[in-house]
Amino acid sequence: MVRTTRQRTAVAAVFDELEGFHSAQEVHARLRAGGDSVGLSTVYRAVQALADDGELDSIRTDSGEALYRRCSTQHHHHLVCRSCGRTVEVAGPAVERWADRVADEHGFADISHTLEIFGTCAACRNAVVPES
Amino acid sequence: MVRTTRQRTAVAAVFDELEGFHSAQEVHARLRAGGDSVGLSTVYRAVQALADDGELDSIRTDSGEALYRRCSTQHHHHLVCRSCGRTVEVAGPAVERWADRVADEHGFADISHTLEIFGTCAACRNAVVPES
DNA sequence: CTGCATGTGAGAACCATTGTCAACGTGGAG
DNA sequence: CTCCACGTTGACAATGGTTCTCACATGCAG
Numbered sequence: 159m160v161r162t163t164r165q166r167t168a169v170a171a172v173f174d175e176l177e178g179f180h181s182a183q184e185v186h187a188r189l190r191a192g193g194d195s196v197g198l199s200t201v202y203r204a205v206q207a208l209a210d211d212g213e214l215d216s217i218r219t220d221s222g223e224a225l226y227r228r229c230s231t232q233h234h235h236h237l238v239c240r241s242c243g244r245t246v247e248v249a250g251p252a253v254e255r256w257a258d259r260v261a262d263e264h265g266f267a268d269i270s271h272t273l274e275i276f277g278t279c280a281a282c283r284n285a286v287v288p289e290s
Numbered sequence: 291m292v293r294t295t296r297q298r299t300a301v302a303a304v305f306d307e308l309e310g311f312h313s314a315q316e317v318h319a320r321l322r323a324g325g326d327s328v329g330l331s332t333v334y335r336a337v338q339a340l341a342d343d344g345e346l347d348s349i350r351t352d353s354g355e356a357l358y359r360r361c362s363t364q365h366h367h368h369l370v371c372r373s374c375g376r377t378v379e380v381a382g383p384a385v386e387r388w389a390d391r392v393a394d395e396h397g398f399a400d401i402s403h404t405l406e407i408f409g410t411c412a413a414c415r416n417a418v419v420p421e422s
Numbered sequence: 423c424t425g426c427a428t429g430t431g432a433g434a435a436c437c438a439t440t441g442t443c444a445a446c447g448t449g450g451a452g
Numbered sequence: 453c454t455c456c457a458c459g460t461t462g463a464c465a466a467t468g469g470t471t472c473t474c475a476c477a478t479g480c481a482g
Binding site: 218220222223224237239240246248250252253256257260261264265266267268269270271272273274275276277278279280283 | 350352354355356369371378380382384385388389392393396397398399400401402403404405406407408409410411412415
């Protein structure tokens with residue numbers, strides 16, 4: 159059974175108020191700053207539970223830190239700028255089908271997949287190469 | 291100036307012999323096992339230097355571990371069994387093109403991507419659900 | 423060959439994350 | 453409503469990958 163506690167509500171609320179990706183540590187600090195005292199372990203557990211329920215989407219920073227954000231339950235992938243970290247969500251029905259088909263061909267079932275695309279966004283490219 | 295030392299040569303050699311992604315820890319263990327004694331710190335430094343030089347490509351595991359592979363290697367993706375860990379390498383030209391196109395549409399350049407497909411392989415499915 | 427800047431490595435430090443466990447509080451049963 | 457089983461919490465310790473430290477070793481220019 160999943161109980162609705164003050165702490166879980168608080169964690170979920172943070173993601174309601176915030177756009178984009180945020181780390182568990184950041185959520186924890188934010189709650190503390192806001193007067194809600196919630197244990198760090200609890201934040202980690204809450205965030206993972208939310209991710210398991212598909213309410214949060216997670217990715218990993220280059221430095222290995224896990225970031226979460228409220229996501230449209232809609233399945234999608236990420237296009238991440240290597241330089242500034244800006245993220246664009248992209249959907250790719252064709253890719254989904256391809257992944258399922260390939261997996262099926264190899265006898266795999268119950269398929270899921272992760273796809274991240276990295277690049278340098280226009281803004282950062284201009285910033286890095288401003289000559290002419 | 292970059293010096294060519296026994297240790298760096300050894301680390302680079304590991305990626306010459308191996309396909310796919312490998313962690314710094316794994317490279318270290320492999321060198322130790324092979325009789326080449328190289329410090330763990332040195333392996334990390336060597337691997338990062340190689341990645342900086344564009345000789346290695348890096349991704350992060352879900353658990354936050356960094357994996358590297360020789361990037362000149364033929365590009366392909368992994369189909370991993372959730373249960374037994376068996377891995378099948380799959381190629382997907384269509385996916386490559388899709389990723390490049392999508393990234394381009396959003397103004398991103400210098401594209402790279404990672405794609406992992408997870409599922410349960412036939413053998414494991416039979417083992418887990420043996421009932422009639 | 424020599425000087426010395428650079429590289430090495432054992433171990434400590436770091437830090438995000440996970441585990442531990444006694445105390446707590448939710449929510450269904452009575 | 454009250455009880456109390458059991459999911460949940462949180463301070464703290466433990467983990468584990470990665471990075472830092474610093475004394476020592478070693479490529480390489482001159």
